[in-house]
Amino acid sequence: MKILVTGGTGYIGSHTVVELQNRGYDVVIADNLSNSYEYVVDRIEQITGKRPDFHRIDLTHKEQTADLFKQHSVLSGVIHFAAFKAVGESMENPLDYYRNNLDSLINVLEGMKNNSIRNIVFSSSCTVYGQPDELPVKETSPIKEAWSPYGNTKQMSEDIIRFAVNAHGLKSIALRYFNPIGAHDSALIGELPLGVPNNLVPFITQTAIGKRKSLKVFGSDYNTHDGTAIRDYIHVVDLAQAHVVAIDRMIDNRSKLDFEIFNLGTGNGFSVLDVVKSFEKVAGQKLNYELTDRRPGDIEKVWADTSFANAELGWSAKRNIDDMMRSAWKWELALSDNK
Ligand code: WQD
Numbered sequence: 001m002k003i004l005v006t007g008g009t010g011y012i013g014s015h016t017v018v019e020l021q022n023r024g025y026d027v028v029i030a031d032n033l034s035n036s037y038e039y040v041v042d043r044i045e046q047i048t049g050k051r052p053d054f055h056r057i058d059l060t061h062k063e064q065t066a067d068l069f070k071q072h073s074v075l076s077g078v079i080h081f082a083a084f085k086a087v088g089e090s091m092e093n094p095l096d097y098y099r100n101n102l103d104s105l106i107n108v109l110e111g112m113k114n115n116s117i118r119n120i121v122f123s124s125s126c127t128v129y130g131q132p133d134e135l136p137v138k139e140t141s142p143i144k145e146a147w148s149p150y151g152n153t154k155q156m157s158e159d160i161i162r163f164a165v166n167a168h169g170l171k172s173i174a175l176r177y178f179n180p181i182g183a184h185d186s187a188l189i190g191e192l193p194l195g196v197p198n199n200l201v202p203f204i205t206q207t208a209i210g211k212r213k214s215l216k217v218f219g220s221d222y223n224t225h226d227g228t229a230i231r232d233y234i235h236v237v238d239l240a241q242a243h244v245v246a247i248d249r250m251i252d253n254r255s256k257l258d259f260e261i262f263n264l265g266t267g268n269g270f271s272v273l274d275v276v277k278s279f280e281k282v283a284g285q286k287l288n289y290e291l292t293d294r295r296p297g298d299i300e301k302v303w304a305d306t307s308f309a310n311a312e313l314g315w316s317a318k319r320n321i322d323d324m325m326r327s328a329w330k331w332e333l334a335l336s337d338n339k
């Protein structure tokens with residue numbers, strides 16, 4: 001059976017392609033390489049021994065996307081990652097974010113409708129919850145007004161899918177990620193931020209390897225155990241495996257609703273300084289960091305209630321924070337070896 005993975009050379013996409021191929025699926029990747037590199041296809045083949053079929057394509061182009069679906073009209077499902085995903089960047093270029101993230105989704109759904117492809121897993125985000133009123137946050141927790149165009153595109157995408165599913169007899173599972181970090185144990189694929197990393201963990205490892213002078217800890221006056229903000233970090237391989245569970249569920253007709261939503265987290269919240277301490281432990285070296293002001297737009301604390309995903313999907317995150325940081329460090333070391 002063949003699965004189309006859009007954004008499949010990206011961070012979470014590439015790890016998901018590996019897990020799909022390990023599961024025995026054939027994979028087609030569609031990616032415009034705006035935030036990833038084609039050599040990731042070679043790395044996936046190195047890991048699994050199977051080469052995904054790669055198409056460099058901009059999914060915001062209606063005709064290109066329609067042609068892709070004509071070429072691969074017999075698909076068992078789609079996993080849709082392709083999107084811009086930097087919160088700060090979306091504040092500066094909201095129109096690019098709406099056009100890119102929504103047009104690409106609409107073109108993919110259209111391709112599915114026109115080729116009778118029923119199943120789509122959608123890459124969503126806990127950012128749809130904003131700062132939850134109560135923790136841990138459940139799938140039924142209220143969706144707050146978006147704090148960024150990025151988060152808004154995730155909320156709007158879920159609504160677009162909800163209506164398309166009803167109108168065109170599709171099935172969908174939206175996976176709301178918490179904070180994906182870490183890398184595949186082979187250190188052949190991992191997070192590849194372009195330029196200065198926005199996210200915490202690549203900034204930590206780049207500081208430790210000497211690419212950055214020191215980590216700025218954004219805020220030390222939050223109402224948390226050590227004053228720094230709390231997130232639910234989840235290993236990217238745990239996350240990738242959840243996508244295989246989700247596509248299997250739909251293909252095997254085990255979905256209970258045509259559109260299901262699951263939180264993908266560990267259920268554990270860690271502060272920025274907790275993550276730094278974990279890194280120092282697994283890397284065996286001190287990290288240069290300084291406590292600075294809060295970053296505008298950041299929420300204080302969030303972690304997932306994972307009971308619904310655990311019970312319904314029969315999936316739970318297996319890797320702990322030290323596993324995540326150890327794999328992130330191994331990946332950073334491999335990147336510098338390949339310089
Ligand atoms: C984590 C914590 C920062 C960098 C975002 C998106 C989310 C998802 C993941 C796409 C926060 C602190 C960070 C630094 C720091 N993206 N931090 N110094 O903001 O929780 O989530 O990325 O799907 O949708 O919202 O992740 O890694 O940027 O920050 O102190 O140099 O680390 O303040 O508390 P975030 P992050």
